[in-house]
Amino acid sequence: KTRQQRRKWDKEKCEEILKDIAENKLTIRAASRKYGVPQSTLQDKVQGKSALDANLGRPPFILQDEEDSIIYYMKYRAEHGFPTTKKAILALALEVHLRHCAKNGTAPKVHPQRGLSQKWWKGFKERNSTILRQLGFLENLSTKSEDRTKYFDQLKTIMTKEGVNGQPHRIYHADETGFDLDSALEPLTFAKLNVPGAAIRKGSHDHKLSCLECVAADGATIPPLITFSKSFPTADYTSEGPDNALYAVTPSGLVEGDAFLRWLQESFLPFCSPVRPVLVLMDPSSTHVTPEVID
Structure with a gap:
């Protein structure tokens, strides 16, 4: 089975097992033997330490609240005339992550010099494709005439708005x-x-x-x-x-x-x-x- 199939199967299986434990008063050990699921996994599910739909494998480097902060800063930059580029987003993501770790007293999961991986970038793009389109995302800075015109139109709007x-x-x-x-x-x-x-x-x-x-x-x-x-x-x-x-x-x-x-x-x-x-x-x-x- 693929990883995606295993994740789906795990969630459905856990729901079935937890229902069996509750209705038939099975012990964790008995349920583990009956369904072939590790006792530690069942213990975490029963105690609420792990969500039923928790993904397999390592947790993400960037947490959801960190990603929300990245999107907030992206929107601010775009609203004030700064282009939304891959380089800018990766730099923002690194800054947000390092600041989050410093605030919470945890070690960074990303090397400060190397930054976020291409794998993370690909996933971020897929998760936020609609927002990136709305912000006029560019892989790199563009010198096309239509992009220059768009910039000056936006500048004119900002200057008028701010008086x-x-x-x-x-x-x-x-x-x-x-x-x-x-x-x-x-x-x-x-x-x-x-x-x-x-x-x-x-x-x-x-x-x-x-x-x-x-x-x-x-x-x-x-x-x-x-x-x-x-x-x-x-x-x-x-x-x-x-x-x-x-x-x-x-x-x-x-x-x-x-x-x-x-x-x-x-x-x-x-x-x-x-x-x-x-x-x-x-x-x-x-x-x-x-x-x-x-x-």
Whole structure:
């Protein structure tokens, strides 16, 4: 018999056995001998520790409440103009699972670096095919003209809904640029409008650096987030940096979830327009729009 057939047979058989136990006052041992079902299985069913329709095999990595959270965050991203891609969903799923395990004091069932398996992804797609269609799921980011048109139509709708049309001080664009800090390169320079550039000296740091910069449509700037890989430089890396700049370290040297959340809280919100809401246009990186950022 296939696994599906065994599951169905097990449920029907358990219902029959439990009825026999209740009506004829069979002991667990007698019922086990009569029906050829392990005593431990019958004991769990009688005591309610295992559902009659419990699946055979290992329990799922991602519990139902975790999957519900993944769908919630997917919908939020889609409603705010971020495309629903496989990469984004897998990143959300990993974040949700790790956060659930940390909250409940349990060990993660998924390797933090490897993430969810293709087997899990296939099952998730099958279970949520209708929702994925409604959210305009894309296997990968698309550059087709019809998809670009759809994006700008959605952007127009959001801008009208939030009342930011004709409000350049409430519309921001944030973008990240990465650099290799090779010894042959000159010091990096960050310039503001009408202000001489400020340089950050490389010192002995030989890894990578990235800068997240954000500017409003009226020219107002937000203090940048400057991220180093692995560790901060040994030299005084802040002495010639931009005013109020925020500095962070990530394994990759690129902006990741925790660093981005810190920038939002410590740089963007204090320095952006006091008139809310504000609109931020940025790339759809899964490391930016994490569950923590959405919350």
